[in-house]
Amino acid sequence: MISSFLIQTLNGLASASLLFLVALGLTLIFGVTRIVNFAHGSLTMLGAYLGVTLYASLGGGVLGFWGGALLAALCVALVGVLIELVVLRRIYAAPELLQLIATFGIVLIVKDAVLYLWGPEDLLGPRAPGLRGAVLLLGKPFPTYDLLLIVLGPVFLVLVWLLLTRTEFGTKVRAATEDRDMAAALGVNQALLFTSVFALGSFLAGLGGALALPREPANLSMDLSIIADVFVVTVVGGLGSIPGAYVAAVIICVVKAWCIGLGDVAFFGTTFSFSKLTLVAEFLVMAVVLIVRPWGLFGSEPASTQASTAPALAVAPPARSLLIAVMAVAAVLVLFPLMGDRYSLVLMTDVVIFALFAASLGLLMGAGGMASFGHAAYFGAGAYAAAIAAKAGLPFVAALACGLVFAGLLALLFGWFAVRLSGVSLAMLTLAFAQIAWAVAFQWDDITGGSNGIVGVWPPAALEAKAAYYLVALLVAGAGIAFAWRIVHAPFGYLLRAARDSRVRAEAVGIHTRRVQWVAFAMSGALAGLAGTLFVFSKGSLSPDTLGIPRSVDALVMVLLGGVETLTGPVVGAVLFTLLQDWISRATTYWHAVLGVSVVALTILFPQGVVGTIRQRFAHRQVRG
Amino acid sequence: MTFAVDGLEKAFKGFKAVDGVSFSVAAGELVALIGPNGAGKTTTFNMANGQLVADRGRVLLDGRDVTGLPPRELWRLGVGRTFQITQTFTSMTVAENIRVALLSRDRAFGVLATTAGRYDDEISGLLSEVGMVAAGAQQCGALSYGDLKRVELAMALANAPRLLLMDEPTAGMAPRERAQLMELVTRTAQERNTAVLFTEHDMTVVFGHARRILVMSRGKIVAEGAPEEIRTNRLVREVYLGQTAPAVR
Numbered sequence: 001m002i003s004s005f006l007i008q009t010l011n012g013l014a015s016a017s018l019l020f021l022v023a024l025g026l027t028l029i030f031g032v033t034r035i036v037n038f039a040h041g042s043l044t045m046l047g048a049y050l051g052v053t054l055y056a057s058l059g060g061g062v063l064g065f066w067g068g069a070l071l072a073a074l075c076v077a078l079v080g081v082l083i084e085l086v087v088l089r090r091i092y093a094a095p096e097l098l099q100l101i102a103t104f105g106i107v108l109i110v111k112d113a114v115l116y117l118w119g120p121e122d123l124l125g126p127r128a129p130g131l132r133g134a135v136l137l138l139g140k141p142f143p144t145y146d147l148l149l150i151v152l153g154p155v156f157l158v159l160v161w162l163l164l165t166r167t168e169f170g171t172k173v174r175a176a177t178e179d180r181d182m183a184a185a186l187g188v189n190q191a192l193l194f195t196s197v198f199a200l201g202s203f204l205a206g207l208g209g210a211l212a213l214p215r216e217p218a219n220l221s222m223d224l225s226i227i228a229d230v231f232v233v234t235v236v237g238g239l240g241s242i243p244g245a246y247v248a249a250v251i252i253c254v255v256k257a258w259c260i261g262l263g264d265v266a267f268f269g270t271t272f273s274f275s276k277l278t279l280v281a282e283f284l285v286m287a288v289v290l291i292v293r294p295w296g297l298f299g300s301e302p303a304s305t306q307a308s309t310a311p312a313l314a315v316a317p318p319a320r321s322l323l324i325a326v327m328a329v330a331a332v333l334v335l336f337p338l339m340g341d342r343y344s345l346v347l348m349t350d351v352v353i354f355a356l357f358a359a360s361l362g363l364l365m366g367a368g369g370m371a372s373f374g375h376a377a378y379f380g381a382g383a384y385a386a387a388i389a390a391k392a393g394l395p396f397v398a399a400l401a402c403g404l405v406f407a408g409l410l411a412l413l414f415g416w417f418a419v420r421l422s423g424v425s426l427a428m429l430t431l432a433f434a435q436i437a438w439a440v441a442f443q444w445d446d447i448t449g450g451s452n453g454i455v456g457v458w459p460p461a462a463l464e465a466k467a468a469y470y471l472v473a474l475l476v477a478g479a480g481i482a483f484a485w486r487i488v489h490a491p492f493g494y495l496l497r498a499a500r501d502s503r504v505r506a507e508a509v510g511i512h513t514r515r516v517q518w519v520a521f522a523m524s525g526a527l528a529g530l531a532g533t534l535f536v537f538s539k540g541s542l543s544p545d546t547l548g549i550p551r552s553v554d555a556l557v558m559v560l561l562g563g564v565e566t567l568t569g570p571v572v573g574a575v576l577f578t579l580l581q582d583w584i585s586r587a588t589t590y591w592h593a594v595l596g597v598s599v600v601a602l603t604i605l606f607p608q609g610v611v612g613t614i615r616q617r618f619a620h621r622q623v624r625g
Numbered sequence: 626m627t628f629a630v631d632g633l634e635k636a637f638k639g640f641k642a643v644d645g646v647s648f649s650v651a652a653g654e655l656v657a658l659i660g661p662n663g664a665g666k667t668t669t670f671n672m673a674n675g676q677l678v679a680d681r682g683r684v685l686l687d688g689r690d691v692t693g694l695p696p697r698e699l700w701r702l703g704v705g706r707t708f709q710i711t712q713t714f715t716s717m718t719v720a721e722n723i724r725v726a727l728l729s730r731d732r733a734f735g736v737l738a739t740t741a742g743r744y745d746d747e748i749s750g751l752l753s754e755v756g757m758v759a760a761g762a763q764q765c766g767a768l769s770y771g772d773l774k775r776v777e778l779a780m781a782l783a784n785a786p787r788l789l790l791m792d793e794p795t796a797g798m799a800p801r802e803r804a805q806l807m808e809l810v811t812r813t814a815q816e817r818n819t820a821v822l823f824t825e826h827d828m829t830v831v832f833g834h835a836r837r838i839l840v841m842s843r844g845k846i847v848a849e850g851a852p853e854e855i856r857t858n859r860l861v862r863e864v865y866l867g868q869t870a871p872a873v874r
């Protein structure tokens with residue numbers, strides 16, 4: 001028992017070293033550029049694939065493994081420099097959410113590039129030459145290579161610490177991390193510094209990927225699973241803290257390893273599988289840390305009191321002309337089944353559902369000023385709950401209600417933590433929650449059907465015709481959007497916007513700002529869940545992809561495409577996005593990359609969002625004219 | 626007595642910022658809290674308004690112990706406040722800012738109720754009280770600093786406060802605006818019989834409008850009295866003119 005406990009602890013430490021390497025790169029880049037690089041996991045994935053290829057082309061052996069890993073990391077550093085020069089350099093002044101979205105565009109591009117170059121199969125990596133064996137610890141074998149990894153984490157911690165404290169480069173990095181503008185005023189060449197820090201961070205990401213090969217094959221889902229883990233580590237350790245990243249990586253990896261080590265344990269006659277609890281354990285660790293220290297173990301609360309994730313723009317009271325326009329659009333939508341064919345009816349059903357999904361996120365981001373990077377968690381939770389309810393024999397309407405309520409409850413749980421953070425920390429936390437929700441759906445075979453998902457979830461016979469279901473979806477989604485719109489203009493919406501504009505002022509007039517934001521989070525989650533229930537009944541089946549990170553980002557792109565100022569924005573964004581996606585995916589298999597390029601181009605061309613930038617240009621012209 | 630603090634103490638990392646401060650403010654009375662930078666004014670003020678929790682001592686409102694209550698609960702008990710750097714809801718109009726305060730007062734949290742036209746009479750009453758009745762439809766983000774201060778005052782008055790806490794009410798304003806705002810505050814305090822405690826750096830404002838002045842230095846109150854007494858107090862001169870102040874008490 002004790003020996004297996006020790007082995008699992010060491011196992012956890014080895015994983016922690018690799019995770020720390022990657023997190024270290026992210027932290028360094030964030031410290032200097034203030035950009036959270038979503039594509040950091042993609043760089044790690046690239047490092048792994050390059051590691052496999054370079055091992056072979058260098059002829060294997062010691063040179064192949066270590067030389068290959070080093071060369072792979074250098075190549076990734078070059079890719080990092082390219083990304084910095086082409087994309088990031090142009091968006092340093094943009095709002096942080098847009099920066100995150102742009103780096104997600106890079107995620108999509110890298111994923112399709114890897115798919116194109118290496119194909120969809122997992123690639124088994126080389127074992128480290130000379131370290132293939134195992135040593136006996138307390139009578140149990142333990143891989144020699146893992147022992148090396150355990151040492152590697154602290155070694156890199158010390159190396160980077162030396163680099164930061166003992167070299168001129170390090171002094172500049174620390175100065176820029178402390179106060180970017182002051183460092184620039186003192187003559188530090190910012191452009192060069194940013195590029196070199198980005199190269200260093202990318203190098204570490206690539207190295208982490210290549211060195212993980214003996215433990216894990218290179219595969220196409222690494223990018224998102226790694227970035228989610230890195231986000232958890234960064235939030236738990238404290239954004240920007242290097243020792244925090246190491247400590248958090250150790251805690252999380254060791255706890256996970258223990259859960260795997262415990263395996264199936266019999267409790268009072270029932271077997272309880274701890275190995276399936278790894279993700280719940282990760283969530284619990286994160287929850288405990290954030291309850292005690294909301295800004296992470298080594299983190300501190302950002303100085304600004306203004307929660308300014310969204311530009312605080314006015315919400316105009318509803319005008320009569322808008323009402324007429326809405327009625328006209330509604331009339332066209334209701335009459336659509338008369339003109340549309342089967343294909344366009346299915347597409348329009350999607351459009352309507354995603355309009356509600358985007359509106360739910362728009363409510364949270366616009367009026368609430370809170371950007372959820374994991375909104376698909378509630379969409380998916382609603383879909384799963386409705387599907388399970390329907391399979392259990394509940395009628396259609398009851399299943400819809402189940403989805404709505406369950407998604408709302410999940411948002412209530414996650415929201416309790418989320419409303420304590422703001423800005424990029426909030427974005428990272430919500431994303432990590434969503435990844436955990438995804439993994440639970442993926443792993444919990446008995447309930448969710450695991451990777452196969454749930455099939456055969458159809459609406460009642462009366463709604464089987466595509467036109468009938470389209471009308472139901474239109475009715476329900478329309479009611480949901482109208483409700484979201486009503487919230488913004490109701491007393492609650494005023495209090496919510498007040499909490500966004502100025503937390504201290506809102507508290508000074510008696511508003512419990514956290515509670516108001518928490519309720520808003522739950523309502524937004526419930527509406528997303530409602531969209532999810534409509535979705536599952538329209539498709540007839542669902543898989544864990546329903547609540548994957550890409551879908552969360554889809555929603556963000558819809559909202560930012562249309563603009564967060566009004567609820568009309570996200571709805572328009574959803575319509576555009578869904579139609580475009582349909583059009584592109586029919587034209588090419590590499591539509592992710594096309595979408596990625598579009599997203600990057602949009603953020604570079606419209607750094608304030610489409611509506612915001614146009615509005616700004618318009619204002620300029622008015623001033624000049 | 627409307628408001629009193631008794632033996633307040635607060636230390637930051639071993640440094641005693643406030644060391645045994647006691648005073649009271651009566652209904653309708655304007656009291657200024659002054660002192661050189663670092664004297665502990667802001668710390669004292671933040672313990673009074675609930676932003677900071679005192680290490681020791683009590684805060685009393687009409688004899689009730691309100692020590693450690695957060696700002697939102699103090700507001701419900703009748704404490705209104707304005708900020709040194711104005712805090713308003715910049716995406717809303719002036720009238721909507723006041724409406725938020727009134728909605729909060731009535732605990733109106735509805736998600737379906739309408740807000741159009743609600744409180745219109747009460748809002749225009751409050752706005753005319755601070756001389757802003759014509760600006761109701763203006764966006765707060767576009768107002769001048771002096772006008773924002775007036776909006777803040779109107780929001781503070783929305784709950785008929787018994788105590789007004791004003792942190793540097795005239796900071797960042799032009800001299801003429803300063804006098805106008807302080808006259809407004811004085812008149813409001815008298816008409817509503819509200820106690821007012823304010824910190825201030827501008828001595829014209831302090832000596833022109835405060836009925837009583839509290840002078841802080843090194844975490845303690847070193848002098849207290851009417852403006853004419855404070856003006857001639859030797860200790861106050863030493864505190865302000867930088868000579869070594871003799872040990873207090």
